[in-house]
Amino acid sequence: MDCHSQDESVVPVRSDEIRVLLMGNPNVGKSVIFSKLTNKEVLSANYTGTTVGFTSGKTEHRGQSISIIDVPGTYSLETTSPAEEVAIEMLGEGAHVVLCVLDGTNLERNLNLALQLQQCSIPIVFAVNFMDVAERQGITIDTEALSRELGAPVLPMIAIRNIGLKEVLDQILKVASRELKSCQPGVIPQEERWKEIGRIAEKVQRVDHRHPTFQERLGDWMLLPMPGLPIAFLVLLIALGLVVGGGKALRAVFFLPVTHDIIVPAIKAFVSLFVTEGLVFNLLVGEYGVLVKMVEWPFALILPYIFLFYIVLAFLEDSGYMPRLGVLLDRTLRSMGLQGGNIVPLFMGYGCAAPAILGTRAATTYKERIIVATLVSLAIPCASQTGAFVALLGERSITVLLMMFAISLFTLIVAGNIMGRLIPGKIDPMLLEIPNLLLPDGKAVTRKIWLRTKNFMVDAQVPLFFGIALAALMVETGALESFGEFIKPLVSGWLGLPQEASLALVLGIIRRELGVLPLLEMDLTTLQLLVGSVVALFYVPCLAVFAVLFKEFGIKVAIFIAGLTIFSAFFFAGIVNQIGTQIVNLF
Ligand SMILES: Nc1nc2c(ncn2[C@@H]2O[C@H](COP(=O)(O)OP(=O)(O)OP(=O)(O)O)[C@@H](O)[C@H]2O)c(=O)[nH]1
Numbered sequence: 001m002d003c004h005s006q007d008e009s010v011v012p013v014r015s016d017e018i019r020v021l022l023m024g025n026p027n028v029g030k031s032v033i034f035s036k037l038t039n040k041e042v043l044s045a046n047y048t049g050t051t052v053g054f055t056s057g058k059t060e061h062r063g064q065s066i067s068i069i070d071v072p073g074t075y076s077l078e079t080t081s082p083a084e085e086v087a088i089e090m091l092g093e094g095a096h097v098v099l100c101v102l103d104g105t106n107l108e109r110n111l112n113l114a115l116q117l118q119q120c121s122i123p124i125v126f127a128v129n130f131m132d133v134a135e136r137q138g139i140t141i142d143t144e145a146l147s148r149e150l151g152a153p154v155l156p157m158i159a160i161r162n163i164g165l166k167e168v169l170d171q172i173l174k175v176a177s178r179e180l181k182s183c184q185p186g187v188i189p190q191e192e193r194w195k196e197i198g199r200i201a202e203k204v205q206r207v208d209h210r211h212p213t214f215q216e217r218l219g220d221w222m223l224l225p226m227p228g229l230p231i232a233f234l235v236l237l238i239a240l241g242l243v244v245g246g247g248k249a250l251r252a253v254f255f256l257p258v259t260h261d262i263i264v265p266a267i268k269a270f271v272s273l274f275v276t277e278g279l280v281f282n283l284l285v286g287e288y289g290v291l292v293k294m295v296e297w298p299f300a301l302i303l304p305y306i307f308l309f310y311i312v313l314a315f316l317e318d319s320g321y322m323p324r325l326g327v328l329l330d331r332t333l334r335s336m337g338l339q340g341g342n343i344v345p346l347f348m349g350y351g352c353a354a355p356a357i358l359g360t361r362a363a364t365t366y367k368e369r370i371i372v373a374t375l376v377s378l379a380i381p382c383a384s385q386t387g388a389f390v391a392l393l394g395e396r397s398i399t400v401l402l403m404m405f406a407i408s409l410f411t412l413i414v415a416g417n418i419m420g421r422l423i424p425g426k427i428d429p430m431l432l433e434i435p436n437l438l439l440p441d442g443k444a445v446t447r448k449i450w451l452r453t454k455n456f457m458v459d460a461q462v463p464l465f466f467g468i469a470l471a472a473l474m475v476e477t478g479a480l481e482s483f484g485e486f487i488k489p490l491v492s493g494w495l496g497l498p499q500e501a502s503l504a505l506v507l508g509i510i511r512r513e514l515g516v517l518p519l520l521e522m523d524l525t526t527l528q529l530l531v532g533s534v535v536a537l538f539y540v541p542c543l544a545v546f547a548v549l550f551k552e553f554g555i556k557v558a559i560f561i562a563g564l565t566i567f568s569a570f571f572f573a574g575i576v577n578q579i580g581t582q583i584v585n586l587f
């Protein structure tokens, strides 16, 4: 690749700061290194495409301040996805040093990018990460010999155990250029490059043949339909059992007693000191009292499920199981116009649709991005919403809860198939990389669960507050009644729900769990519970997700997706109601 320096375009920087680009193939541990160096929390996970935008952070080493940029992973400097474009842009903007991270268990493939980066005039420091896994696999890498071959410092590293980080910083200070250098990648003859890679790898790497460990064999089994599919089914069962069953238990023994016996009475007693009856009292601690619901809904109803879901998610992510599931489901996904790799953003949708839609940036085609974004907005309940569903249905009817998930899955497949056929564009062959199956690192998992739970509590507060305040106001002022009267034909006629349920429709726009939670306050039949849940399942993406859709795809697509979700919500829930009523009448 002709990657010439652009010294004439050197941009002056603060002389007291070194700018370091953290680059490398996907899933080599860049985000772990970034978090360790900068103490800034970014997500890392054991699959490609965790980082799709860039994050910058700062650190200090030997009195020198260093700014580090966590760049999305790239296999080469020839762009194929929006995430890789970001990496190339960052190179164009320039740096004093590139820290190129290599995966020690996959040296050849990683050297492809290393050789391309080496053509740039920006000084490079190489870190060979995953030395622990490499050792287990019988791979030895002579970093000194590699350093001679690459003409740059090469250091061994085990990022999750803090090994090699300080040494890398020392080298960065040593080689940093005095001025910012930028690099425009060109084209390099591939054949020549791969020949060179083969030669280097042979010189610096020794692989001792040995029997695969149980972990490695398990990793391979997970890819085959037998026993891969039964394993997948078991994983799903354990995950569901843990979230649904564990969540119920956590609520029963801790969250509900604490909320109902301690926090809420304390709040009520406190408010009674100042106001007793009337509108203000009701707004604060009445039926939809802001102060009561602000504790009860997010803390007692949703948090236990969110927390358990994040535990499951962290294990699935860091073990490397998710891409294996992608391989297993590649055929099914392919009929939906997607390739197996999209299992990752789809699954992330069960957490929150916003990062899932951003995660589609790692996809290679626009068609895939649109399909995943639509499916996630339409038919995948987010974690808060799942929590609300379990709270609503868990006690009353597990069958309805399971029916809900079945409807969600069925819609995913049908809607995916329709879009896969209607939306023009091709599907690339599967480009999913299978990482090593790892035992998740306890510290990394704990940090991630804490980070996500904290973010949920922080991010949810403001919209929840407005949602609940709006609910309290609408109930107390009688506005709900007028609105309910207005959409009565739809809510009561077609959907067979009480007029009050129109509140869920208003609030669901603000946050998805608010489309479910008001139903808890009503006395509904089993059929009404199912109908209300189906409405909530499909109903509009919440405001935050709408904003992400708008940002990523433009206003037309965002409105189209929102319209589709509203239509589906009323259409399908209505059909469920009509059929359900016939069946109920039969008995
Ligand atoms: N065993 C072991 N695991 C590691 C090491 N470094 C990182 N990991 C794990 O490897 C996985 C990938 O790490 P990330 O930091 O997300 O990788 P990344 O390079 O940022 O990946 P992208 O953002 O997808 O490009 C995570 O599950 C880490 O916990 C290491 O030295 N040893």
Ligand SMILES: [Mg+2]
Pocket (backbone or CB within 6 Å): 030, 031, 032, 043, 044, 050, 051
């Ligand atoms: Mg990353």
